[in-house]
Amino acid sequence: xxxxxxxxxxxxxxxxxxxxxxxxxxxxxxxxxxxxxxxxxxxxxxxxxxxxxxxxxxxxxxxxxxxxxxxxxxxxxxxxxxxxxxxxxxxxxxxxxxxxxxxxxxxxxxxxxxxxxxxxxxxxxxxxxxxxxxxxxxxxxxxxxxxxxxxxxxxxxxxxxxxxxxxxxxxxxxxxxxxxxxxxxxxxxxxxxxxxxxxxxxxxxxxxxxx
Numbered sequence: 001x002x003x004x005x006x007x008x009x010x011x012x013x014x015x016x017x018x019x020x021x022x023x024x025x026x027x028x029x030x031x032x033x034x035x036x037x038x039x040x041x042x043x044x045x046x047x048x049x050x051x052x053x054x055x056x057x058x059x060x061x062x063x064x065x066x067x068x069x070x071x072x073x074x075x076x077x078x079x080x081x082x083x084x085x086x087x088x089x090x091x092x093x094x095x096x097x098x099x100x101x102x103x104x105x106x107x108x109x110x111x112x113x114x115x116x117x118x119x120x121x122x123x124x125x126x127x128x129x130x131x132x133x134x135x136x137x138x139x140x141x142x143x144x145x146x147x148x149x150x151x152x153x154x155x156x157x158x159x160x161x162x163x164x165x166x167x168x169x170x171x172x173x174x175x176x177x178x179x180x181x182x183x184x185x186x187x188x189x190x191x192x193x194x195x196x197x198x199x200x201x202x203x204x205x206x207x208x209x210x211x
Contacts (some may be wrong), residue, residue: 024059028052040105069117093117094135104131115145115190149187157188161195 030053036048058071076094080086086093092100092111100109109130111119119129122144131143147155159169177184 008081024056025052028055073118080137090095100147102131103144104134104139104141104143106134108134108136108139110135112147115147119145154189155187156190156192157195158183159191160162161193 024165024183032055033048033052036051037045040047049070058068058075062068072094087107087109088100088102089101089109092098093108093115094110094114097115098111100111101131102112102115114135115129115131118135119131122128122130123145124146129145129147129151131145133140173184
């Protein structure tokens with residue numbers, strides 16, 4: 001059995017290897033202080049010392065069993081109880097750094113990065129993550145998120161209108177499907193269109209018309 005003292009010693013050694021000569025205070029001043037000052041009015045700039053103090057405090061809490069994600073989750077739950085039903089569709093409230101991309105049943109939205117940090121890999125396949133509970137309010141969600149691979153941009157299919165001429169695009173899709181050997185309906189991440197291209201049942205319509 002590994003002794004706690006050994007784990008503490010190992011963690012301290014890792015910290016020194018990762019941040020040789022850099023204290024949390026210096027890191028905060030170099031990376032975050034100017035940004036905080038740029039968004040605060042003069043009357044609120046005295047808060048900077050308190051923010052720096054909390055940064056140092058959370059860094060000191062890191063251990064072999066208490067990760068930065070665990071500390072972040074505790075902080076989010078505490079603040080959620082204070083702020084009530086705070087929600088946003090423009091900013092991920094988990095990291096406050098990126099726009100959200102996934103809406104949970106509790107109406108909290110989180111970004112792809114936070115999905116990876118607070119979710120667990122799913123048995124459904126690679127780049128699938130299961131979110132058992134919301135990291136903000138801890139409400140049960142049981143959501144599986146499918147992310148795009150880092151090297152794959154979203155595939156968007158747009159279908160124009162034009163009445164009878166709209167059949168031409170169906171013929172082109174049929175030729176493309178025959179060429180690549182993969183059902184066209186399984187490829188796009190998003191399908192949009194105008195006029196005849198707005199039919200939500202376009203994959204079934206495509207199959208009915210061309211086969």
